[in-house]
Amino acid sequence: MNNYEYIRDESIGEGYYTWQHQSGLPVYVIPKKHSAAYAMFGTRYGSIDTCFKTERDEDYLTLPDGVAHFLEHKMFEDENGVDAFTRYAVTGASANAFTSFDRTCYLFSCTEGFEQNLEILLDFVSHPYFSKETIAKEQGIIGEEIAMYDDNPGWCVFFNLLKAMYHNHPVAKSIVGTRESIASITPEMLYRCTDTFYNLRNMVLIVCGDVTPETVDGICDKILTEPAPEQTIERVIPDEPAEIRVPYAEDFFEISQPMVEIGFKDVPETDPKARMRIAAANAITMCLMFGKSSEFYNRLYESGLISDKFGGSYMQERTIAFTEISALCNDPETLKKEVIAEIDKRREVYFTKEEFETAKRVVYANNLFNFDSTDDIANTFMTFWQAEGNYLEYSALLSEITYEEAWEIFNRTVRTDRCAMSVVWPKN
Amino acid sequence: MKLCRTHLCDGVSVNTVTTDRFKTAFLTVNLFVPLARETASAYSLLTDVLMRGTKEYPTMQALNQKQDELYSLGLGAYVQKKGEMQIVTFELTAIDDAFAFDGMKVLAEGMKLLSGLIFDPVTEQGVFKADYVSSEQKNLCDDIRGKINNKTSYARRRCIDIMCEGEPYAVDHGGDLEEVQAITPASLWNDYQNLLAGSLVEIFYVGSKQDAEIVDLCKTYLPFAPRDASFTETTIGALPETPRTVTEQMRIQQCKLTIGFRTEYALQLGNFPAMALFNEVFGGSPNSKLFVNVREKKSLCYYCSSFPDGLKGLLMIVSGIEQKNKQTALDAIMEQLDEIKRGNVTDEELQNARRSLRNNYREITDSPASICAWYMGRICTGRSDTPEDAAEAIEAVTREDIIRVANSIRLDTVYYLEGAE
Numbered sequence: 093m094n095n096y097e098y099i100r101d102e103s104i105g106e107g108y109y110t111w112q113h114q115s116g117l118p119v120y121v122i123p124k125k126h127s128a129a130y131a132m133f134g135t136r137y138g139s140i141d142t143c144f145k146t147e148r149d150e151d152y153l154t155l156p157d158g159v160a161h162f163l164e165h166k167m168f169e170d171e172n173g174v175d176a177f178t179r180y181a182v183t184g185a186s187a188n189a190f191t192s193f194d195r196t197c198y199l200f201s202c203t204e205g206f207e208q209n210l211e212i213l214l215d216f217v218s219h220p221y222f223s224k225e226t227i228a229k230e231q232g233i234i235g236e237e238i239a240m241y242d243d244n245p246g247w248c249v250f251f252n253l254l255k256a257m258y259h260n261h262p263v264a265k266s267i268v269g270t271r272e273s274i275a276s277i278t279p280e281m282l283y284r285c286t287d288t289f290y291n292l293r294n295m296v297l298i299v300c301g302d303v304t305p306e307t308v309d310g311i312c313d314k315i316l317t318e319p320a321p322e323q324t325i326e327r328v329i330p331d332e333p334a335e336i337r338v339p340y341a342e343d344f345f346e347i348s349q350p351m352v353e354i355g356f357k358d359v360p361e362t363d364p365k366a367r368m369r370i371a372a373a374n375a376i377t378m379c380l381m382f383g384k385s386s387e388f389y390n391r392l393y394e395s396g397l398i399s400d401k402f403g404g405s406y407m408q409e410r411t412i413a414f415t416e417i418s419a420l421c422n423d424p425e426t427l428k429k430e431v432i433a434e435i436d437k438r439r440e441v442y443f444t445k446e447e448f449e450t451a452k453r454v455v456y457a458n459n460l461f462n463f464d465s466t467d468d469i470a471n472t473f474m475t476f477w478q479a480e481g482n483y484l485e486y487s488a489l490l491s492e493i494t495y496e497e498a499w500e501i502f503n504r505t506v507r508t509d510r511c512a513m514s515v516v517w518p519k520n
Numbered sequence: 521m522k523l524c525r526t527h528l529c530d531g532v533s534v535n536t537v538t539t540d541r542f543k544t545a546f547l548t549v550n551l552f553v554p555l556a557r558e559t560a561s562a563y564s565l566l567t568d569v570l571m572r573g574t575k576e577y578p579t580m581q582a583l584n585q586k587q588d589e590l591y592s593l594g595l596g597a598y599v600q601k602k603g604e605m606q607i608v609t610f611e612l613t614a615i616d617d618a619f620a621f622d623g624m625k626v627l628a629e630g631m632k633l634l635s636g637l638i639f640d641p642v643t644e645q646g647v648f649k650a651d652y653v654s655s656e657q658k659n660l661c662d663d664i665r666g667k668i669n670n671k672t673s674y675a676r677r678r679c680i681d682i683m684c685e686g687e688p689y690a691v692d693h694g695g696d697l698e699e700v701q702a703i704t705p706a707s708l709w710n711d712y713q714n715l716l717a718g719s720l721v722e723i724f725y726v727g728s729k730q731d732a733e734i735v736d737l738c739k740t741y742l743p744f745a746p747r748d749a750s751f752t753e754t755t756i757g758a759l760p761e762t763p764r765t766v767t768e769q770m771r772i773q774q775c776k777l778t779i780g781f782r783t784e785y786a787l788q789l790g791n792f793p794a795m796a797l798f799n800e801v802f803g804g805s806p807n808s809k810l811f812v813n814v815r816e817k818k819s820l821c822y823y824c825s826s827f828p829d830g831l832k833g834l835l836m837i838v839s840g841i842e843q844k845n846k847q848t849a850l851d852a853i854m855e856q857l858d859e860i861k862r863g864n865v866t867d868e869e870l871q872n873a874r875r876s877l878r879n880n881y882r883e884i885t886d887s888p889a890s891i892c893a894w895y896m897g898r899i900c901t902g903r904s905d906t907p908e909d910a911a912e913a914i915e916a917v918t919r920e921d922i923i924r925v926a927n928s929i930r931l932d933t934v935y936y937l938e939g940a941e
Contacts, residue, residue, distance in 0.1 A: 184875025232819030
C-alpha cells in the first residue's frame with residue numbers, strides 16, 4: 093500500500109499527489125475538473141544524451157544524431173506490427189509523443205476510457221520492439237520529417253545560433269538527425285537505449301485531470317509488475333568552454349525578411365535549486381528589459397527597427413544556459429548593438445523598484461494562465477521535474493525574489509562578452 | 521457549458537458561458553462584415569493601428585504598462601475569416617478576479633481599457649495619427665510578404681487562391697500589399713466609422729461571472745448603437761467540370777502537395793456531421809486511411825491529412841513528399857478515396873472515427889478560446905448546438921452517408937510547390 097503525499101499551493105488553489113510506484117516509477121497526479129484527462133509518460137532521455145553507459149556496460153556507447161527521436165517513432169510499434177495509435181483508436185483518445193534536448197514524452201488526452209488508455213500508454217512504452225525491417229520503413233517517414241525541418245527557416249536560425257555558441261555540446265546537433273545519421277541505426281543500438289533510459293527509475297508519469305491517485309496506482313500495479321533494476325547512468329557531455337565558438341552564423345532561405353537570433357552564453361549552475369532561482373529571477377528581468385512594456389521594445393518598435401515579432405528569454409538547464417533574443421529585423425547588426433548597449437546599461441542602472449514589482453506581478457499572472465490547461469500543467473510539471481524542482485513552489489519562489497537579488501543574478505548570468513548572432517537572410 | 525444569449529439592441533448580442541473551470545476570464549468582441557477586397561485590407565490594418573494606443577493611454581508603452589498593472593491583462597485586436605465573412609476581433613484575457621491579491625476588479629478594469637481600444641483611439645486632426653498608420657502599414661506589408669516563410673501554409677493558401685479565384689473566399693482577410701499601401705489616415709478613419717456603425721456585433725464571454733453581470737458590464741463599456749446588420753451567407757462554389765493541376769516553384773527541399781476538393785456539405789446546409797465523420801475516416805487522425813496507408817504503409821511522407829472548411833464546403837489535403845514521388849503520392853491518396861467510394865470502410869474504422877470525433881468535441885469545453893470559437897462558428901450559421909450535441913449527431917451518421925460523401929466530392933485543384941534549381 094502506497095502513501096500518497098499531497099502538496100498544495102493555497103494561493104493558486106492547486107495541488108498534487110505524488111508517490112514512487114513499487115516498480116520504481118515516480119508518479120504525479122494533479123486533480124483538475126476538466127472534461128479531458130491528460131497523461132504523460134516521459135523519460136530523461138533526449139537528443140543531448142549521445143554518449144553513456146551504466147554499471148552493467150563495459151564501454152560507453154556513442155550514438156549517431158537523431159537516435160532518441162527515431163526511437164520515439166519506433167516505440168509505437170509492437171512485435172506483431174500493431175501500432176499504439178490503433179490500440180488507442182478503440183477509446184477515441186488523442187495520442188502523441190515528442191522528443192526534445194533532454195526528454196522523450198509519450199502522451200494522450202481522453203474524455204472517456206481513461207483507465208484503458210493509461211494501460212495502453214504504460215504497456216507500449218515499457219515494451220520496446222525493434223527489427224531491421226521496421227527501422228528501414230521508418231527511415232522514409234523520418235527522412236521526410238527531416239526535409240520538412242530543412243525548409244523551416246525558424247528552426248535553422250535557432251540551431252545555427254546553438255552551433256555558434258557551443259563548441260562540443262550535443263545541444264547544437266539536430267534533434268531529428270540527418271538522413272545519413274539515421275541510416276546507421278540498428279536494433280541493438282535502440283535496445284541499449286531503452287535498457288538504459290527507459291528504466292522506470294529514469295522515467296516519470298504525470299497525470300492531470302479528473303482522476304484519483306488510487307486509479308492511477310491501480311493501473312501501474314497491473315502493467316508495471318516488475319521492479320526496475322537500480323542503476324546509475326553515466327552521461328558524457330564533452331567539456332564545453334565558457335566562451336562562444338564563433339560570433340556569427342548565417343544561412344539563406346526563400347523568405348521575405350531576415351530572421352535574427354542573438355544569444356549570450358552562460359555557464360549552468362550545478363545545484364538545481366540555484367538553477368531554478370536564476371531562471372525565475374531572469375524571467376522577471378527579461379520581462380523588464382525586453383517585454384512589451386519595456387522602454388527598449390517600444391523605442392525600437394517606434395523607430396521601425398523591430399516589429400511585434402520580437403522576444404527575449406533566458407533558459408537554464410542542467411548542462412546549458414543562455415539568453416536568447418529573437419526578431420524579424422532588416423538590420424541585424426544594429427539590433428545586436430542596441431541589445432548589448434541595453435544590457436550594459438541595465439547592469440549599471442537596473443529598473444525602478446515599482447517597475448520590478450509590476451514585472452513580478454506579470455510573471456505571477458502568466459504562470460497562473462498556465463493552470464487552465466491540463467496539457468500546459470503536465471508539460472510544465474515535467475520541466476520542473478527534470479530540473480529537480482517543484483512547479484507548485486514556483487509562485488512562492490517568484491514572490492521571494494528581491495530587487496537586489498534579481499539585479500545581482502542578471503549581472504552575473506547575462507554576459508555580453510559571450511555573444512553570438514545567427515541570421516537567416518532572404519535568398520534574393 | 522450552456523450558452524446564454526442576450527440581445528442588447530438591433531445587431532448587437534452578448535453570449536456568455538458561465539463556468540468555474542478556469543482561472544481566467546475570456547472575452548471577445550467580434551464585428552462581422554462581408555469579406556470583400558475593397559475593405560479587407562483596411563480592417564486588417566485597423567486592428568494594428570488601434571493597438572498603438574487609446575486617448576487615455578496614447579502610446580503602446582503606456583497601454584502595455586496598464587495591462588501589466590492589470591495582472592498581465594491580455595489584449596489583442598486581429599482579423600479572422602469565417603467562410604466569406606471577415607471578423608474584426610478584440611480579445612481580452614484576464615486572471616479571474618479571485619486571484620488578484622489586492623482585490624482588484626480585473627475584468628471591469630480590463631473592459632474599460634478594451635472600451636478605449638475600440639471607441640477612443642488616438643487621433644490627430646480628426647483622423648488616425650499619421651505616423652501610427654504609416655508604421656503599421658510597413659509592418660503589415662512585412663507580414664503579407666512573410667507569408668512565403670512557412671512553406672506548408674503558403675502552399676495551402678496558394679491552392680485555395682487558385683481554386684476560388686474570383687470568389688470572395690479568395691480574398692485574403694489579412695490584407696493585400698497594394699491595397700494596404702493605398703490606405704491613408706483619412707480613408708482608414710472612414711472605414712473605421714463604417715465598421716463601428718454597420719457591422720454585426722457578437723460579444724462572447726467565458727468565465728466565472730453570471731450572465732447578468734456581464735450584460736451590465738457590456739452595457740457600460742461597450743455602447744454599440746443599434747444597427748441593421750446580419751451575417752453574410754457563404755456561397756458554396758460550383759463543382760468544377762475538369763480538375764486542374766498547377767505547379768509552382770520555390771527554393772525548397774521538400775515538395776508540398778496540396779489537393780482541393782469542392783463538396784456540397786456545410787454547417788449552414790445542416791449536413792456537416794456526415795462530412796465530419798467522412799473526414800475523420802479519410803484523413804483526420806492518426807487512424808485515418810491517409811495516415812495509415814500513405815504514411816505508415818508506404819512511407820511516402822511524414823504528414824498527410826485532410827481538413828474540411830465548414831462554411832465554404834471545401835476539403836483540403838496537405839502533405840510533404842519527395843519530389844520524385846509526386847505521382848505516387850497523389851495516386852496513393854486518391855486510392856484511399858476510392859476505397860471509401862467503394863464502401864471499403866470497416867465497422868471498426870467507423871466506430872473509431874466516431875469516438876475520436878466525440879473526444880475532440882468534448883475537449884473543446886476545456887479551453888475558453890475553444891468554447892468561444894465553437895459557439896461563434898455555430899451562431900454565424902444560425903445554430904446553437906453544444907459540442908455534446910455535435911458528438912451525438914455523429915452517432916447518427918451511417919456508412920452509407922460517408923460513402924455518399926466520398927462519391928459526391930469533386931476534385932478541383934492539385935497544387936505542387938516544388939523545389940527550384
